[in-house]
Structure formats: C-alpha cells, structure tokens
Amino acid sequence: MIERAPNKRIRDIDWGIVLIVAVLAILSVVMVSSATRVNITGDPSYFYIRQTLWFVIGFAAMFLAIRIDYAEWEKRWKSLYGAGVCSLALVNLAGSAANGARSWFQLGPLKLEPAEFMKLVLILVLSRLLKDCQASITYRQLARILLLAAIPIGLVILQPDLGTAMMMSAIVCGMLWSAGIPRRHLLGLSAIGVSFVGLLLLMYVVRQDLFFAAIQPYQWERLTMFLNPETVKSGAGYQLYQSMLAIGAGQWFGEGVYRGSQTQGAWIPERHTDFIFSVIAEELGFLGAGFLLVSYCILLVRMAKIGREARDNYGSLVVAGVL
Incomplete structure (x- = not known):
C-alpha cells in the first residue's frame, strides 16, 4: 500500500508554484493554438485540444502526488528503475518512429514517451543513492x-x-554537484568528459568516417550551425534562421496572437513544438517573451526554497533534480 503524506493539508501547498504553472499552461495552449492555426495537416484544433488534455491529466496527477508521501517513491526505486529501463528497451523495438527517431508509443490520440518518464525515475534513483554518501562517497559507489x-x-x-x-x-551532473560530492570526483568526471570531447574532435580531423559512425551528420550540423547560421539558412540552419527572423519581428510588443508573419506564414518548421519560443517572441514581443522567462525564474527560485526546507536529504535532492 502507498501511504499518504503525513499531515498534508491544502494550506501547506505552495500556491505560488501552482499559480505560475497554471499561467504557463494557459499561455502554452494559446500559443500552440496560434502556431497550428494555418498550414497544418489535419484538424488544426487537434494540437491545442491535446495540449489541454495533457494539462488536465498533469494537474490531476500533481494533486494526487501531493497526497502521497515521497518516501514511498524512495522505497520503490528499484521497481521504478526496472520499469523505466524496460520501457526504453521496448520503445526501441516496437515504438512509433518519426523524423528518424523511435521514441514513443502511440495510444490513440496520445503519445507516451518513455524517456520523459525516465527523467523523473532517474531523479528518484539518484536521490536514493546519493542521500547518504554525498561527501563520503567512494569511487565504487x-x-x-x-x-x-x-x-x-x-x-x-x-x-x-x-x-x-x-x-x-x-x-x-547537476545532482552530483547538488549532493556535495568531493570536488576531486567532480574534477575527475570533468576531465573524462573533456577528454572524450577532445577525442571526438581529433577523430573528426583525422578520421571523419569513424567520427560520423559515432555521430550522425545532422547531429553534428545542429551542434555547430550556430557559429554561422546565415551560411546554412537554406539547409541545416533553416529552422534556426527562420526562428531568429520571427524573434526579431516581434520587437517590443509583438505582432499579436494569430498575427505573426513568420508563424502564420508557416515559415518556422516545428513551430508548435521545438520552436514555440520563437512564436511567443514574434506574437507577444520582447515583453511577452520576457514575462515567460521571468515566470520560469520565479518558479525555479520557489523550487530552490522548497529544496532547502525539505525534511531530509532525499527530498532535497529530488527537488534539485527536478529544478
């Protein structure tokens, strides 16, 4: 049986966080609606209705989670980890494929992406393993x-x-740092990471055939095109270039919801997903985009406060991982 959180009352909820998330949810639905109003295959209402449905499910799950003592997730970390890894293995074998990736299961109108579930599981697992060792962690641990x-x-x-x-x-990396593991361990891991990147770059110079066997050409282009996006604006940098035009067009006050020239002209690919920020900046301007970023900053500050006030190291690390 999963136990309820001890003495959890409505007044104990951080309603500031709930309000910020609700505002971001409403903004999200409006901007997805604008981004999919024209030049979308199928029913334009599908995307913002799906977005709304996910938020309803998400808020219901949030209030359900509030009722459960988070120590229960600590006890079940092995089961959660096993379920997460199995779901990732299964999606690689039988998941739905799109844009060259097999990342989710299609369940009617909903898509379930195991990697998103695994992010939370990874936080819970690392919190359990790091809560007691921290500064005294051994190389084996x-x-x-x-x-x-x-x-x-x-x-x-x-x-x-x-x-x-x-x-x-x-x-x-963030959770290892938050847990306060010895600096020598962090430096050692950093050295390994830098050495790995250096080896890849050396391979790129010496043996590009081996380099592109490890990294797909499109992935390399995405990592490097920011250096000079205008030279590749008709190829790999097309999305980035068009999004920059949209952001610039927004100026201070934006062109108005449903009125963005780049957005409504469908010049921005994946504008309702990966490039939604450019839609917000174009139609709501610098002030709207600034409001969005400030809202996220406030959310992070309030989360940090909750992490500091958690009753144990496990709870503090869970908050740090989510943050």
Whole structure:
C-alpha cells in the first residue's frame, strides 16, 4: 500500500508554484493554438485540444502526488528503475518512429514517451543513492551511480534522441554537484568528459568516417550551425534562421496572437513544438517573451526554497533534480 503524506493539508501547498504553472499552461495552449492555426495537416484544433488534455491529466496527477508521501517513491526505486529501463528497451523495438527517431508509443490520440518518464525515475534513483554518501562517497559507489545512469541514457541515444540524452546527462551532473560530492570526483568526471570531447574532435580531423559512425551528420550540423547560421539558412540552419527572423519581428510588443508573419506564414518548421519560443517572441514581443522567462525564474527560485526546507536529504535532492 502507498501511504499518504503525513499531515498534508491544502494550506501547506505552495500556491505560488501552482499559480505560475497554471499561467504557463494557459499561455502554452494559446500559443500552440496560434502556431497550428494555418498550414497544418489535419484538424488544426487537434494540437491545442491535446495540449489541454495533457494539462488536465498533469494537474490531476500533481494533486494526487501531493497526497502521497515521497518516501514511498524512495522505497520503490528499484521497481521504478526496472520499469523505466524496460520501457526504453521496448520503445526501441516496437515504438512509433518519426523524423528518424523511435521514441514513443502511440495510444490513440496520445503519445507516451518513455524517456520523459525516465527523467523523473532517474531523479528518484539518484536521490536514493546519493542521500547518504554525498561527501563520503567512494569511487565504487560513484561508479555504480554512473553505470545505472548510463544504461537509460545509452538506450535513449539508440533511439536516437541526442537532445534528451544530453538533458538526462545534465540531470546527473547537476545532482552530483547538488549532493556535495568531493570536488576531486567532480574534477575527475570533468576531465573524462573533456577528454572524450577532445577525442571526438581529433577523430573528426583525422578520421571523419569513424567520427560520423559515432555521430550522425545532422547531429553534428545542429551542434555547430550556430557559429554561422546565415551560411546554412537554406539547409541545416533553416529552422534556426527562420526562428531568429520571427524573434526579431516581434520587437517590443509583438505582432499579436494569430498575427505573426513568420508563424502564420508557416515559415518556422516545428513551430508548435521545438520552436514555440520563437512564436511567443514574434506574437507577444520582447515583453511577452520576457514575462515567460521571468515566470520560469520565479518558479525555479520557489523550487530552490522548497529544496532547502525539505525534511531530509532525499527530498532535497529530488527537488534539485527536478529544478
């Protein structure tokens, strides 16, 4: 049986966080609606209705989670980890494929992406393993933690989904730092990471055939095109270039919701997903984009406060991982 959180009352909820998330949710639905109003295959209402549905599910899950003592997740970390790894392995074998990646299961109108579930599981697992060792962590314990993290990250890379793998790696690094492990361990891990990047760059110079066997050409282009996006604006840098035009067009006050020239002209690919920020900046301007970023900053500050006030190291590390 999963136990309820002890003495959890409505007044104990940080309603500031709930309000910020609600505002971001409403803004999200409006901007997705604007981004998919024209030049979208199928029913334009599908995307913002799906977005709304996910938020309803998300808020319901949030209030359900509030009722559960987070110590219960600590007890079940092995089961959660096993379920997460199995789901990643299964999606690699039988998941839906799009844009060259096999990353999710299609369940009717909803898409379930195991990697998103695994991000939370990874936070819960690392919090459990780091809560007691921290400054006294041994090399053996650190190696175990890195191995447990490397398995799901490797499965995500195989999809391939380099962006999510990088996000999960950042979670691992951030939690190791938040846990206060010895500086020599962090320096050692940093040296390994720098050496790996250096080896890849050397391989790029000496043996490009081996380099592009490890990294797909499009992934390399995405990592380097920011250096000079205008030279590749008709190729790999097209999305970045068009998004920059949209952001610039917004100026101070924006062109208005449903009125963005780049957005409504469908010049921005993936404008309702990866490049939604350019839609916000074009239609709401610098002030709207600034409001969005300030809202996120306030959210992060309030999360940091909750992490500092957590009743134990496990709770504090869970908050740090999510933050």
